[in-house]
Amino acid sequence: MIFLKRQLPLAVTFVMGVAFAIQYYIPHPVSEEAITNVSKWMQIISGFALALGLASIFHVHAVKIKRQVPGWGYSIVLYAAMLATIIVGFWSKGETRVNGAQTALGWLYDYSMVPLQGTMFSILAFFIASAAYRAFRARSREASVLLVAAVLVMMGRVPLGQFLLPWTWDVTQWLLNVVNSAVRRAILIGVSMGQVALSLKIILGIERAYLGGGRDQ
Amino acid sequence: MAEGAAAPFKKVAEFPSNTRYVKPGDFPWWAQPAAKGDHYVKLVSSQAFPIENGKPYFVKLRVREGVQEVWSEVAEATAAPNIFNTAQANNLVFVVAFTGVLLASIAAARRNPHVHLRRIAGLDAVEEAIGRSTEMGRPILYLTGSGGMDEVSTIAATVILGEVAKKVAHYDTSLKVPHRDPIVMAVCQEIVKESYVAAGRPDAYKDDSNFFITSDQFSYTAAVDGIMLREKPAANFFMGSYFAESLLLTETGASTGAIQIAGTDSDHQLPFFVTTCDYTLIGEELYAASAYLSREPVLVGTLRGQDIGKALIMGALILGTCLATLGVLLGTDGFSYLLDLFKDFK
Structure with a gap:
């Protein structure tokens, strides 16, 4: 059992880690094919793993309904x-469009998923x-520097700011290209x-906590 | 260029005669395809002109000036794959050297396990956050980010989860880990279970503490925000890589009054985490967390190795800046031999 839980995963990790680290330096078609095949394998494994995810969703929500927890x-x-x-x-046979015409699945995606995603994303502006209000309250020296830099960059980025204070454009560019980039x-x-x-x-087996059970087993 | 001596030739490149020279910076000095001052053209295999290994190709050159033109003789060459990309030899040497430094640091840490670690406030606060959740009788929410197990930041997040789960098991607090990737979920289930066993509390482990929500970015965000607002966790951990959802998650968490600890290598999301979280592990601190929390000499030794690597990079940056500036001032490209050693060539 310890072989399957510990030694085999560590051996696979070592072999694959070293092999694909070396692969980076080899432009040979065999090497390119190897990385393509591994990518396909990863997609196949992800496909099977989705079943795990679905099982988890069904289980978690079935328990919530059964126990009538708040929000069930x-x-x-x-x-x-x-x-x-x-x-x-x-x-809809999994198609969103057939001969240019929208299917029911396409309608469901365009008129429920897309607006819902857009709604979540648009909340970002308010957040x-x-x-920013919380960060820019000039309570400390660092927050004051942040506030001044933010005001300058905002002024340098909006047309009204550039019209009123043309020099903020150069300061903004300097802040972004020099200070921020560095x-x-x-x-x-x-x-x-x-x-x-x-x-x-991970490749050398020094860090093995991701296998579960800490490092001392 | 043609696929046969008698086949029709296709034009693959056209350029003015005073351009496309082999010059410093295009190729490393140890892998230059031709002498300095020669012209070169890079041909990439495409659908219009596929280049196959082992197949002979024929090339001829036309030089034109005004209405006059002259054709060169036809040259033949056979395409052959390379076993090693010599332009990346410097990269390989640095990887091998860095591996050596790390192994040496680990050996040194084994001999002398008392290695000083600078204080990382975000990691010191882990215990405090779990204790607070226990006192308030509220759950702990732990997110592993948006990446899959093929991302180093996700692996780092799962490693930290193991340490957090041990403390959670010790305090007998509730842990919730919603996932975007089923593979990460499966790995985390195993990690949390083993952590409870290691803490001597296998009975307290709940299989549904790790659960899958969806792989869709904003659907996941909405679901996690809902969990925060309904269940009001007392501590939120945001580890791993994040995109636009970072602020949506942390701002909601901040509004519930939870203590928030973030750790990410997504540099574009760092400002949001710093603004909305109580503690933020910036970049490499995420990778150092495992060593910091466990204090194992072998892991702590790798941090010393990283520091040596960074010191060497800083030295190379200063030296490179000085030499490049000096090269411009003196009008010489003689320093390119040294500067090429630190460049990234494809």
């Missing part, structure tokens, strides 16, 4: 929406405003080093 009515709405989409999907690059260098280090730890 939403679980019924979820079941109904899921069932309706599946029926409509089969009826940015409320988050900080972003510093973060990205750190992230890259961290990613390489974690990848090496």
